Amino acid sequence: MIRNKLLAAVTASVAALGLAACGGSGDGGSGGGGGGDDTITMGFAQVGAESGWRTANTESIQSSAEAAGIDLQFSDAQGEQENQISAIRSFIQQRVDIIAFSPVVETGWDAVLLEAKRANIPVILTDRSVETEQEDLFVTFLGSDFIEEGRKAGEWAVENWASTGAQWNIAELQGTTGAAPAIDRQEGFAEAIAGSPNLTVVASQSGDFTRTGGREVMEAMLNSNPEINAVYAHNDDMGLGAIEAIEAAGKVPGQDIQIITVDAVRDGMQALADGKINFIVECNPLLGDQLMDLAQQVLDGEEVPERVVTEETTFTQEQAAEVLPDRKY
Numbered sequence: 001m002i003r004n005k006l007l008a009a010v011t012a013s014v015a016a017l018g019l020a021a022c023g024g025s026g027d028g029g030s031g032g033g034g035g036g037d038d039t040i041t042m043g044f045a046q047v048g049a050e051s052g053w054r055t056a057n058t059e060s061i062q063s064s065a066e067a068a069g070i071d072l073q074f075s076d077a078q079g080e081q082e083n084q085i086s087a088i089r090s091f092i093q094q095r096v097d098i099i100a101f102s103p104v105v106e107t108g109w110d111a112v113l114l115e116a117k118r119a120n121i122p123v124i125l126t127d128r129s130v131e132t133e134q135e136d137l138f139v140t141f142l143g144s145d146f147i148e149e150g151r152k153a154g155e156w157a158v159e160n161w162a163s164t165g166a167q168w169n170i171a172e173l174q175g176t177t178g179a180a181p182a183i184d185r186q187e188g189f190a191e192a193i194a195g196s197p198n199l200t201v202v203a204s205q206s207g208d209f210t211r212t213g214g215r216e217v218m219e220a221m222l223n224s225n226p227e228i229n230a231v232y233a234h235n236d237d238m239g240l241g242a243i244e245a246i247e248a249a250g251k252v253p254g255q256d257i258q259i260i261t262v263d264a265v266r267d268g269m270q271a272l273a274d275g276k277i278n279f280i281v282e283c284n285p286l287l288g289d290q291l292m293d294l295a296q297q298v299l300d301g302e303e304v305p306e307r308v309v310t311e312e313t314t315f316t317q318e319q320a321a322e323v324l325p326d327r328k329y
């Protein structure tokens, strides 16, 4: 099965090379897709436009590519893994020099990544990682440590909620089912609160990282669990949706129901400064410059680290008010 796909991939890439005629060096180096000049062509398969984080991430990648003189072939998968796989296949056919992508979900990438490998096109993962059976299907992974983000959220809950001695009934709004940040943020949080018997996750469901998803899930949760007095949302947008649902239910977000989110995009930071969110764990979307540098290094044949972790912080309400005027996204 896999063999057949491989053969098909090899045939397809040979055909593509034939079409490109004198296109490239054939070693995956720069110029392969650019018709003989030195411009690097990067195929980038984005998740979609589900959140403020994603918008900032897309802008960062597009402007950094332009600044670096990299020809960016950008594709938006609208949240569907299938679309992302087709985009990657078409990048392979076009013989781009390098492929970068942020996988919608963690699993199901082995076949297409093998095709890229067979075609000698290096792949860089950005933002989210994948689970593969084979180890060398991508060169490096640039992005956050999502387990650590979940842990920071949980540690704040332990220090600020558990320490009161009261009972905290937490609604967890999970990100996209099967996505690395949803899996890892849940894990890190659960691990951090495990020793606090008065912190209980009473409901946990996916709001797909969107504002609408957060609002709808929160509405349903408040109906079936009126005792909820805390929210842990895997991103700001779902937290912002939850705020709408909480207000519609006649409760005060940030007070009757305290909220922790992840991302720290402008709208989230504004809600934090306004007292509607209580704590935000930062997740940095500005990966463009680092991605372009890594691409250049890989195509120059330099060694790059297997993992590049983004530096991040956390924000209280006071800190949000301080940094908000200079916040770029």
Ligand code: GYE
Pocket (backbone or CB within 6 Å): 050, 051, 052, 053, 054, 127, 128, 181, 209, 234, 235, 236, 237, 262, 263, 283
């Ligand atoms: O937190 C969320 C986005 O993968 C880190 O995806 C990213 C997450 C981010 O939709 O807002």
